[in-house]
Amino acid sequence: MLNKYPLWKTLMVALVIAVCALYASPNLYGEDHAVQISAGRNAQIDEPLLNQVKAELEQSGITFKSIALEGEQILVRLNDGETQLKIKEQLEKSLGKDYVVALNLASATPDWLESLGASPMKLGLDLRGGVHFLMEVDMNAAITRAKEQMVDDFRTSLREEKLRYRRVDEAANGVDIQFRDQETLDKAQTFLSTNNRDLLFSDKGDMVLSATLSEQRLKDIREYALKQNITIMRNRVNQLGVAEPVIQRQGADRIVVQLPGIQDTARAKEILNATATLQFRMVDLDHDVRDAVDGRVPPGSQLLMDRRGQPQLLENRIMLTGDHIVDASSSFDEYGRPQVNIKLDSEGGNKMSQGTKDNIGKPMATVFIEYKPSAEKDKDGKTVFEKHEEVINVATIQARLGRDFRITGIDSPSEAQNLSLLLRAGALVAPIQIVEERTVGPSLGQENIDLGMQAIFWGLAVVLIFMVIYYQKFGMVANLALLANLVMIVGVMSMIPGATLTLPGMAGIVLTVGMAVDANVLIFERIREEIRDGRSPQQAIHHGYDSALSTIADANITTLIAALILFAVGTGPVKGFSITLAIGIITSMFTAIIGTRAVVNAVWGGKRLEKLSI
Template identity: 75%
Template sequence: MLNKTPLWKYLMVIFVIAIAALYASPNLYGEDHAIQISAGRNATVTMQTLQQVEDDLQQANIQTKSVVLDNEQILIRVADSETQLVARELLDSKMGKDYYVAMNLAPDTPKWLESLGGEPIKLGLDLRGGVHFLMEVDMNLAIAKSMEDLVGNFRTSLREEGIRYRTVRQLDEGVEVQFRDQQTLDDGLAFLKKRNPDLLFNEQDNLMLMVTMSEAKLAETRDYAVKQNITIMRNRVNQLGVAEPLIQRQGADRIVVQLPGIQDTARAKEILNATATLDFRLVDSEHDVRSALDGRVPPGSQIVNDQKGVPYLLEKKVMMSGNHIIDASSSFDENGRPQVNISVDSEGGNKMSMGTKGNIGKPMATVFIEYKPLPERDENDKPVFEKVEEIISVATIQARLGGGGFRITGLDSPQEAQNLALLLRAGALIAPIQIVEERTVGPSLGQENIDLGMQAIVWGFALVLIFMAVYYRKFGLVANFALATNLVMIVGIMSMIPGATLTLPGMAGIVLTVGMAVDANVLIFERIREEMRDGRGPQQSIHQGYDSAFSTILDANITTLIAAIILFAIGTGSIKGFSITLAIGIVTSMFTAIVVTRVIINGLWGGKRLDKLSI
């Protein structure tokens, strides 16, 4: 008999709708005002820290919903924004500069739902509020650092090739190599040209060879600096617990950073400025650090203090920079002492192998380098940075390091090993950055956008419901149920997709799919009416109506889906937000309009003797 649906289809539809409703439900619980406390580079968050925070809040008579320690961060939930501000000011003064105390919004999802992976839709900056930064990469220092790497590469490669040279030094305009005689200059020039085809070589007087970068090499260096900084900044922000940041390139040397939900601009700056570089350098054991402190610093060495202010005399030559590190983890050595295991890329492995080959038993320092922006700018209106160096670890080289990785020992505690691993794992910036523009999007503006967007969805939804119920009667009520199911499925899928963010244009995409979702049912119902006008019975009309309209619906939706995919592929920011909700809405509307309504109609009218249809 026509229009009979097998049991498995009923179960499939019920299962899909139930799963969508389950994962859409976290959006009903809203968010709490929260304060997030995370440790800086020289601190840790422990149960003792948690107890201190609870005591400080209790003494100040600040009421909290909960105070929990999770993933090395403390999250404090409070009732309203006023309490949030008071609590943040208190904890900011109590915790000191070694901790990040930032205001945030935390989902109020029940624990049982969180255990199933249920989370509310992540809202973009235009809906949730937060901070927006435009950051500029210092390309001069990026090129200078690349030149510095060339100095080390030239020394190593010429030494391995057996070509004797006098000096290799870095100048403002490039790298200068001085040879011992004309023959070695010719050999060195031929060798370096072969290994570095993208560099320019110019012979000068006094057996000098000036090496500069070609325009193509300069462009590649600048492009790599921006791309690598974006990757490292994203890792650092994620490591520090900022949810769903947007970090993307803008122009040749600028990066846009958006942190939804972060209401404290000053703390957001600290999070971003925590990024820095790392170098591995040998301790100069042949000279006395006390003589260096008296002003007799040997050439090729410099004084660098550790975190406690203890001075060390380090060689200026960098064995390996932190941008070669792939991964790092903390563990214990065979004697139960803390250590950090480091994995590096092939180039970094070769550099570390050559650097440690003849230095077994000597101390090696891990140097943390931070570039702090100064108020003034240079003659090209570019930012000026002050270089600040600090030793975070000094360990003895136990064996020749290289290959896929090595380990750092000599650490004071397991927590220090964990902090160092975290820092190394997050990576090192190729060049320093400076914030050139900042904007704070208040939560009130975000709430206004949400309210207006919700009004558009509700009004559009209501008008479509009324039209369908009046014009198509009982069949219209079935379409209305499918339309409501479609909205639930869009919200549920958006909540399930990792990284999906709802923006204001995304809400426009949902409004658009409301009309598109019912359009398929209009086509089906009109075909059913045509079949009935041609004299076919109700069951035959239903069957022919769905079969005849299917190809038209499929063609129309596939072309729109292709457009949405293209928008997502080539668009940025708000365009991507619109295309995501549009694509999801197209898929769910086809399912609800064709499958869900067919199952319901077959369940209500299928297989029965009917004289007419309420359509």
């Protein structure tokens, strides 16, 4: 019998559309204005704090939708933006500097939908609002850090080769090493130049060997600093839950960062500017710390303060840096005290093993390092970053350490969690400063959404009216397919983790509306031709769909190839346009060919027909 689908195929079409409709439905619920409270280094988020915030808001007579402890933060959902600002100011005053109070937007999707993995479509910066930063990497700091590493490497390698030296210091373009005699200098030059072919070695006189960074090495340092900063910032932002950030390179030393949905620029800066890392160094037991406090710091040592304000005299030699940390997690020790579990890469494990094998029973310090912008400017007008060092832990080495060990002596669980997050995401290779900052407000984003929805609505309305007038009942079938196509596009966009809808993406949806109905026009016109050629209505429907299929496939496949090329070579808005276009092409072929055929077969298939309403 012509034009009859088996039941399984009809149910398959209905199931696909129903699933897409289910996953598109969270977009109907929108987002709530919210205030997010997270802990600083010396605070923690817990149930008593939640009750304190709730009581304070109720006492002030402020109406809120809900307040809940979500993970490591408290989220207060509100009815409007004005209340959101009012609560933020009030909580900042009452909670103090130990807590970070930030504005945010929280999804209002019901819990039962979230339990199915359904979530709203991710919106780009131009639709949702957020912050845009243009950030510049401090390349001078990257080069200084490379020279510091050279100093440490030279000291270690010369000591292992038993080549005695007087001092190893940073110089303008590299590192200077002073020796006691010419013979040792010559041996050291031969040894170091063999193992460091990207450095230029020369005898400066006065028993000083100069190691100068070559132009290629300087270029490599800058390139590495930029790429690593991009990678680390992306990891850090992802772990802190910012949805679909855009982090990409611009020029030789700049990075573009866009964070959709972030309303609080202070919170965004805190996320991006954190430059925390660790150093592991031995405590200097050969000298008296009281002499160092009085200003007599011995050569080869450094005086630092711990968190309780107690002085600690440490060796300058760095046993290990945070660059070798591949994983970090917070937990509790056998006494219920917070700790951070560290996992190193193979090179770091070897360094830690070599550094601790001869120091069992001696104290080792964990130094926490941050770079913070100061009020000073350099000669180029760029912000000068200050280096802050603090001893967070001094522990006696009980046994030879390897790739896995732990840091104890941390004040609170939240501090352990924050430290592990920063270490897990990585430390920025070089400090960064914001040279341009723009905030796209939610109101502007909503205006873009409204204009885009108007374009989709009017384009859809004109097409629906035309199809009903021109193709009558078959036009109504095409309109059903067109509406189902829009639902499927939204559903698929909501299901794909990496898909983000931007303003050009909405243009892609508008374009898809026209392209989706094009396939039905080809099919319906072919059915009309078959009827004019004398075929029966059932034969006309059968041949109309079969004959138009190759033409529809050719037209859509070539457009799909163009969309894939745009996705491969484009960035930002171009990529967003290509994603919606590609999804729209695939869903429109499904609804126009399989979907409409299922409806036509259900209504007209297997019946004796004298004529068709087409």
